[in-house]
Amino acid sequence: MNFDEIIDRRGTHSSKWDMMEKLYGLSPEDGLPMWVADMDFRPPHSVQQALEAYAAEGVFGYFGDERDYLASVCWWSETRHGWTIDPEWIFSTHGLVNGTGLCVEAFTAPGDGVVLFTPVYHAFARTIKAAGRRVVECPLIQVDGRYEMDFDAYDTLLDGSEKMVILCSPHNPGGRVWSKAELQQVADFARRHDLILVSDEIHCDITMPGHTHVPMALADEGISERLVMMTAATKTFNLAGIHTGNVIIPDPALRKRFGQLMAGLGISPNAFAQRLVPAAYAPEGAAWVDALCDYLDGNRHLFDSGINAIPGLRSMRLEGTYLAWVDFSGTGMSTQEVQRRILDEAKIAVNFGSAFGAGGETFQRFNIGTQRERVVEAVERMQRAFADLQ
Numbered sequence: 001m002n003f004d005e006i007i008d009r010r011g012t013h014s015s016k017w018d019m020m021e022k023l024y025g026l027s028p029e030d031g032l033p034m035w036v037a038d039m040d041f042r043p044p045h046s047v048q049q050a051l052e053a054y055a056a057e058g059v060f061g062y063f064g065d066e067r068d069y070l071a072s073v074c075w076w077s078e079t080r081h082g083w084t085i086d087p088e089w090i091f092s093t094h095g096l097v098n099g100t101g102l103c104v105e106a107f108t109a110p111g112d113g114v115v116l117f118t119p120v121y122h123a124f125a126r127t128i129k130a131a132g133r134r135v136v137e138c139p140l141i142q143v144d145g146r147y148e149m150d151f152d153a154y155d156t157l158l159d160g161s162e163k164m165v166i167l168c169s170p171h172n173p174g175g176r177v178w179s180k181a182e183l184q185q186v187a188d189f190a191r192r193h194d195l196i197l198v199s200d201e202i203h204c205d206i207t208m209p210g211h212t213h214v215p216m217a218l219a220d221e222g223i224s225e226r227l228v229m230m231t232a233a234t235k236t237f238n239l240a241g242i243h244t245g246n247v248i249i250p251d252p253a254l255r256k257r258f259g260q261l262m263a264g265l266g267i268s269p270n271a272f273a274q275r276l277v278p279a280a281y282a283p284e285g286a287a288w289v290d291a292l293c294d295y296l297d298g299n300r301h302l303f304d305s306g307i308n309a310i311p312g313l314r315s316m317r318l319e320g321t322y323l324a325w326v327d328f329s330g331t332g333m334s335t336q337e338v339q340r341r342i343l344d345e346a347k348i349a350v351n352f353g354s355a356f357g358a359g360g361e362t363f364q365r366f367n368i369g370t371q372r373e374r375v376v377e378a379v380e381r382m383q384r385a386f387a388d389l390q
Helices: 020-024 045-057 067-081 096-107 122-130 151-157 180-192 221-226 252-265 271-280 283-308 335-345 372-385
Strands: 090-093 113-118 134-139 141-143 146-148 162-168 196-200 227-231 245-248 323-327 363-367
Touching: 045 271, 045 283, 067 090, 067 271, 067 283, 090 096, 090 252, 096 122, 096 162, 096 196, 096 227, 096 245, 096 252, 113 122, 122 134, 134 151, 151 180, 162 180, 180 196, 180 221, 196 221, 221 227, 221 252, 227 252, 283 323, 283 372, 335 363, 335 372
Parallel strands: 113 134, 113 162, 162 196, 196 227
Antiparallel strands: 090 245, 141 146, 227 245, 323 363
16 A cells, blocks of 8 residues: 555546646646545555456446445444444435435425535535525534534524534544534434434544544434435545445435435446445455555644644644645735635645635635645645745
8 A cells, every 4th residue: 555656647537636727727737736525546456456357347237236335335334433234224326415415305395494514515505505495504613723513502593494404524624523422412403403414424434543433323323213324435445436425314214205216316326336335345445444544644744734834824633534624814814815825826726715614714625635745745835835924
């Protein structure tokens, strides 16, 4: 597992690399893409072998029999997270943005409110609004440099028209790995306001040393009657391009509603996912993830120390994910000036914090899921771009 190996993704139809010039005006020849949340690493060798074996068959027709896929999802959940699930609970969707959209459609009606703890993954709000529902923002608060939730305040923000709450666990972009006590508070909040709770746990496998992800289903077992869990191998193993995810619903009544929507839309599993995910959710994949988390922890330390050395900048301490969340409010600069320096001087493509909702306005998100050499380069570029502050 050589995570330091430089892989040239330019000219491969990589959104992260090949769309950078169109969207940011940065050439892939000298720009650093730290925006799209995929990594620049190869997946485990077992995944490559599975893909090569499938290619060797030479016929790519409709896929039948999901048993291996479902068994691998169950095995991974049990061995990595201690959560035992029934294969009957699992729906295979075309990624978790698709899964989010299906949940919104299945469990809410046009005009209903959907609660988000902001700032949070920008695709949630986009999907909710596109479906004709309302985004209800419950802003996170910062305590000792990390995000926490303020449920006393949130209770006053709801008017009873809300039907769903979406939790990002671990949190993107703040990197929080929520504690069991915090998750229980989320469950209580959902019960108190009669909300369907959708827990997007796509980053659940990527945690830093000293932090352990707790599945919502285990944090509060009494929440199952209103709980929808979402997981995927795609973030963990850098397989986002195969567009697959798991919507896992323990409750029979919720499962029936979701299943009817899936059937009505004619959604069926992705054949490539059916081959690659079982190859990833296996002992070799588990060893690879352990090594990945150690490597990302090294990237985190390097990035944070370099960024935090620039006066006025503060990188929120990562507990999980590979997405660094940097606050520029201490510079006293306008958001436009901060972004100008990052783009024009540092030549780094980042996700602008305002896209993540209330509370994200002074932040920018940096993807450190790349080779350490590139993280070093990014830090040096940022230090040069903000040299006048030092």
